[in-house]
Amino acid sequence: MEIEDIFAEIENANSAYRSGQPIMDDAEYDQKVEQAREIAPEHPFLNQVEPEPEGVFSGEKIRHKTPMLSTKKAYSVEEVQAFMANVIAVAQELGIPESEVLFKATPKLDGLSGRYDGAGHLYTRGNGTEGQDISDALAKGLVIEGEHTAMACDGEIVVDEAYFREHLEGQTFAGRELKHPRNFMVGFIACDEMGEHHRMAAEAKAMRFVPYSETGKFLGDAGFFMEKLPEVFHDLRYHCRYRTDGIVIEVTDPRIKAHMGATNSFHRWQIAYKQKGETAEVVVQSITWQVGRTGRVTPVLELDPVNLSGATIRRVTAHNAATVKKDKLGEGAVIRLIRSGEVIPAIEAVIQPAETIHLPESCPCCGNPLQWDGETLVCDAGLQCQDQVEGAMEHFCQTLEIDGFGPKVVEKLVSEGGISRYSEIFTLSAHALEQRGISSGVAKNLEKAIEKRKRTPVDDWRALAAFGFRHLGRGDAKRLLRHTRIGGMNFISEAFIAGIEGFGGITAKSIYESISLNLDEINQVISHLHIIHTMDQGQASGFVPLENEKMVFTGTFQSADRKALEKQAEQLGAKIQSAVNASTTLLVIGDKPGAKKTKAAVEFGTQTLNETAYLSRIQPDE
Numbered sequence: 001m002e003i004e005d006i007f008a009e010i011e012n013a014n015s016a017y018r019s020g021q022p023i024m025d026d027a028e029y030d031q032k033v034e035q036a037r038e039i040a041p042e043h044p045f046l047n048q049v050e051p052e053p054e055g056v057f058s059g060e061k062i063r064h065k066t067p068m069l070s071t072k073k074a075y076s077v078e079e080v081q082a083f084m085a086n087v088i089a090v091a092q093e094l095g096i097p098e099s100e101v102l103f104k105a106t107p108k109l110d111g112l113s114g115r116y117d118g119a120g121h122l123y124t125r126g127n128g129t130e131g132q133d134i135s136d137a138l139a140k141g142l143v144i145e146g147e148h149t150a151m152a153c154d155g156e157i158v159v160d161e162a163y164f165r166e167h168l169e170g171q172t173f174a175g176r177e178l179k180h181p182r183n184f185m186v187g188f189i190a191c192d193e194m195g196e197h198h199r200m201a202a203e204a205k206a207m208r209f210v211p212y213s214e215t216g217k218f219l220g221d222a223g224f225f226m227e228k229l230p231e232v233f234h235d236l237r238y239h240c241r242y243r244t245d246g247i248v249i250e251v252t253d254p255r256i257k258a259h260m261g262a263t264n265s266f267h268r269w270q271i272a273y274k275q276k277g278e279t280a281e282v283v284v285q286s287i288t289w290q291v292g293r294t295g296r297v298t299p300v301l302e303l304d305p306v307n308l309s310g311a312t313i314r315r316v317t318a319h320n321a322a323t324v325k326k327d328k329l330g331e332g333a334v335i336r337l338i339r340s341g342e343v344i345p346a347i348e349a350v351i352q353p354a355e356t357i358h359l360p361e362s363c364p365c366c367g368n369p370l371q372w373d374g375e376t377l378v379c380d381a382g383l384q385c386q387d388q389v390e391g392a393m394e395h396f397c398q399t400l401e402i403d404g405f406g407p408k409v410v411e412k413l414v415s416e417g418g419i420s421r422y423s424e425i426f427t428l429s430a431h432a433l434e435q436r437g438i439s440s441g442v443a444k445n446l447e448k449a450i451e452k453r454k455r456t457p458v459d460d461w462r463a464l465a466a467f468g469f470r471h472l473g474r475g476d477a478k479r480l481l482r483h484t485r486i487g488g489m490n491f492i493s494e495a496f497i498a499g500i501e502g503f504g505g506i507t508a509k510s511i512y513e514s515i516s517l518n519l520d521e522i523n524q525v526i527s528h529l530h531i532i533h534t535m536d537q538g539q540a541s542g543f544v545p546l547e548n549e550k551m552v553f554t555g556t557f558q559s560a561d562r563k564a565l566e567k568q569a570e571q572l573g574a575k576i577q578s579a580v581n582a583s584t585t586l587l588v589i590g591d592k593p594g595a596k597k598t599k600a601a602v603e604f605g606t607q608t609l610n611e612t613a614y615l616s617r618i619q620p621d622e
């Protein structure tokens with residue numbers, strides 16, 4: 001991989017993470033960052049506060065009076081010791097004796113950083129220098145913890161862990177299983193209209209802004225911490241009401257702090273201490289082979305249950321059949337598991353191999369003989385293999401953000417309901433769903449989710465990636481759709497794809513074959529969707545119909561939610577305002593418009609358009 005590709009991957013993961021939709025786990029992310037740091041320590045991404053991406057929060061941008069920084073990380077006691085030694089050296093330069101140098105340790109809350117101004121305003125960290133106004137979260141029910149609501153302070157926006165465990169963990173929102181409270185919190189802060197689950201959490205006072213001064217703490221000198229670090233670590237983290245990913249240690253003396261200062265990304269007087277992971281040795285009971293949506297057959301080791309950093313682990317993936325063969329995994333093998341924080345456990349080492357190993361010869365789902373593809377066994381029965389159909393359907397709904405189509409629902413629809421094509425999903429009414437064995441309450445919600453998908457604009461690359469073709473994930477779908485419209489798939493050739501930077505000959509062939517085989521289905525699916533075309537956006541096509549417009553939308557609209565229309569307008573070059581003022585250039589008027597806005601438009605002589613006129617204005621001439 002080229003260095004820029006590595007950073008593109010990291011930046012992409014960072015944006016996803018800060019939008020509340022992470023695409024990799026933290027340990028994997030941290031590992032990639034540390035690897036990148038070895039190759040290119042001077043890279044700008046590594047020397048800044050990891051930014052929140054544009055478009056997640058809608059509040060106004062503000063410049064922070066003092067920067068809000070990230071933390072430098074230490075993964076071992078030695079690194080903490082080196083940090084303290086450095087602080088003490090600075091103290092001595094300043095004439096402060098070592099015995100007077102105190103450190104404070106607090107739990108490192110794993111949420112969203114925020115800054116409160118002591119007067120009702122709350123801001124995000126943003127890129128460290130500029131944040132966004134999220135004060136409306138307080139009106140939504142975000143509680144400020146502690147007595148000091150009249151004081152300016154930095155803190156973390158978090159969800160009460162007990163509430164999260166009981167009411168939210170593992171539920172599906174926006175097509176994704178909710179695994180981390182942070183993702184729920186980002187949704188809560190970012191939404192314009194609260195969902196039922198947001199409202200309930202707010203009512204239970206589970207959504208909180210916790211000033212760092214309000215958490216538990218330990219105070220002591222370097223000697224104390226060097227002796228007690230493991231206990232301090234354990235105590236702060238396990239007695240905290242919120243999820244944590246380490247502890248933060250800082251020197252308390254303001255003179256030392258001022259002298260040490262900060263880099264672009266962290267304060268030199270502070271360090272975060274994290275642990276890499278807890279390990280345990282465990283015996284393998286058996287192997288289950290699971291068939292995924294692409295036909296890959298993955299071995300999952302069933303284990304004697306073991307407790308690892310607070311969770312009971314019963315299974316772990318062994319990646320592929322070649323690993324099973326090479327590492328001799330099977331009944332009776334002893335392996336060492338590792339799990340850091342809340343991350344999925346992984347095999348760290350094989351302590352004792354199994355006496356015999358067994359690889360399946362036929363598909364555990366459909367019985368088709370298995371083939372080797374590199375290190376993996378695959379079932380090539382495609383849509384004849386039920387597990388593959390179910391996996392593909394789930395992936396389709398998840399990628400298109402159609403809520404509620406989890407494994408259980410999909411299994412019913414495929415095995416009992418006879419659904420085998422993606423496009424059939426869009427034709428399902430609540431009644432039709434009930435006839436296929438779905439309970440009436442669930443069916444109603446599914447119908448709503450389907451209708452919402454049809455009504456709300458969706459990026460073309462999301463629609464294409466939903467098909468789950470090999471070599472055509474989200475990034476590559478986007479790359480392809482910069483050069484063609486999704487409705488024009490009938491006309492592309494293998495050579496056309498190969499001519500696009502980033503696709504080689506083999507990839508082009510594979511993509512071309514998948515697309516030609518599924519042309520009908522692709523066209524069927526997009527006929528149900530309201531597509532936003534990548535080609536129409538910004539520089540790619542040069543078509544920026546709303547460049548320099550300062551726009552306001554008012555009322556309700558037929559073609560899509562107001563929010564979606566605003567987002568689309570932004571992508572087409574407009575700046576969206578919340579009220580009409582002298583600078584506004586365009587007001588789009590839907591049903592039941594706001595009287596204040598229309599009146600202001602008359603006053604300022606602002607141009608107005610109704611929905612139809614507006615839609616034709618943004619249509620590219622073809």
Ligand SMILES: NC(=O)c1ccc[n+]([C@@H]2O[C@H](COP(=O)([O-])OP(=O)(O)OC[C@H]3O[C@@H](n4cnc5c(N)ncnc54)[C@H](O)[C@@H]3O)[C@@H](O)[C@H]2O)c1
Pocket residue numbers: 013014017018022023024025026027029030049050068069070071072106107108109110112113114125155156212215248272
């Ligand atoms: N999974 C992913 O794809 C992905 C992507 C990006 C980042 N991440 C995670 O985020 C980390 C980096 O993010 P970051 O820079 O926002 O955070 P960080 O882990 O470097 O920590 C800095 C932040 O900790 C917070 N904090 C919590 N408790 C604190 C306390 N008691 N005192 C002071 N500050 C406290 C502050 O908000 C501060 O901004 C990575 O190490 C990674 O684990 C994951």
Ligand SMILES: [Zn+2]
Pocket residue numbers: 291363364365366367368379380381385386
């Ligand atoms: Zn099969």
